[in-house]
Amino acid sequence: MRSIIVSLGLVLAGALFALGIRELRINRQRKYGLFISTVLMALYLLGARYTGAAEPAKSVRETTLSQKDRMQIAELVKTKEWQNFKAFWKKLDAIVPDKNKLKDEKEVSYFGEYAGAINGEEWNKLEKELKILISDLKKYEQKGVLNPVASNLLERICGARLSYMAHGFKSMIVRMISPLSLINEEKALENLERKIDHLLLLKSKDKVDNDEFAQALTNIQEEIKVFSILNTGNIHGGRFYSMADTLAAHDRNETPDKKYNIEEYIASFEKEYADFQAGRRKEMSAEEEKYYKDLSAKYEETKRVLKELKPVLPLMNELIADLEQ
Numbered sequence: 001m002r003s004i005i006v007s008l009g010l011v012l013a014g015a016l017f018a019l020g021i022r023e024l025r026i027n028r029q030r031k032y033g034l035f036i037s038t039v040l041m042a043l044y045l046l047g048a049r050y051t052g053a054a055e056p057a058k059s060v061r062e063t064t065l066s067q068k069d070r071m072q073i074a075e076l077v078k079t080k081e082w083q084n085f086k087a088f089w090k091k092l093d094a095i096v097p098d099k100n101k102l103k104d105e106k107e108v109s110y111f112g113e114y115a116g117a118i119n120g121e122e123w124n125k126l127e128k129e130l131k132i133l134i135s136d137l138k139k140y141e142q143k144g145v146l147n148p149v150a151s152n153l154l155e156r157i158c159g160a161r162l163s164y165m166a167h168g169f170k171s172m173i174v175r176m177i178s179p180l181s182l183i184n185e186e187k188a189l190e191n192l193e194r195k196i197d198h199l200l201l202l203k204s205k206d207k208v209d210n211d212e213f214a215q216a217l218t219n220i221q222e223e224i225k226v227f228s229i230l231n232t233g234n235i236h237g238g239r240f241y242s243m244a245d246t247l248a249a250h251d252r253n254e255t256p257d258k259k260y261n262i263e264e265y266i267a268s269f270e271k272e273y274a275d276f277q278a279g280r281r282k283e284m285s286a287e288e289e290k291y292y293k294d295l296s297a298k299y300e301e302t303k304r305v306l307k308e309l310k311p312v313l314p315l316m317n318e319l320i321a322d323l324e325q
Helices: 002-024 028-054 067-076 080-093 105-111 120-142 148-167 180-204 210-241 244-250 262-278 286-323
Strands: none
Touching: 067 286, 080 120, 080 148, 080 286, 120 148, 148 180, 148 210, 148 286, 180 210, 210 262, 210 286, 262 286
């Protein structure tokens, strides 16, 4: 297709050039410049729309990916297993809130607007489908085509989306006050679904141009990143990671447009741990020693998995970009 466009452009350029010679009577020194200008104009008129539609997500692609990563992604997205997973992702994208399930704003604020969007039977069915799809994808981990951290993240993101759509937010059904990290994790999930819906709405109206698509995709990728960081910490860090003092600066209710920088996040986490260590008493009971040892182990584990996560985030951006194409 591109070669056809180039050929047509050259033919049109030649015609315009010939006409230009007769009408303008240009001298020889200017012929070459006019020809090049004419070629460029013809190619632009014929090819701009085509080339613009070819890579709508190009402007949001991370430049930090290695050539090896790009080759692996290119190989992965062509596989039948990835295409099956992509179809499943789009199935989740197409689920919309059931406005009849939540009658007032109070219920929405408690459980999230997607609570009840799918029933228990649908949730079980989709959960089983997800497990099969992820199992199929995991064989590409052994081939070095799919990063294990990325596949684990994709499974957790989809699982969290399904849980949210079926049951609503977990923070509203626990006995104790939920940590800020969990609340912000759920906020990222809610924002993710809203932003996916916004992109689908633009697509349905055929009103999404390259810039709009790039911005919508960037917004989706940001919520994926926020969820990934918070969810990773919440799973591995438990009580220590959830201390409110550590995460107060990351409250998205107060700063909804805040970007999550993983280095800043780890630094905040490490500062909290240093303060925690400084506050230890020299003499403690066996029970207290066990408590501090447990928290220290969770700190080390959380630090490890967050550092593993960091290089995977640009790769996740590429995978999400393909899923939303």
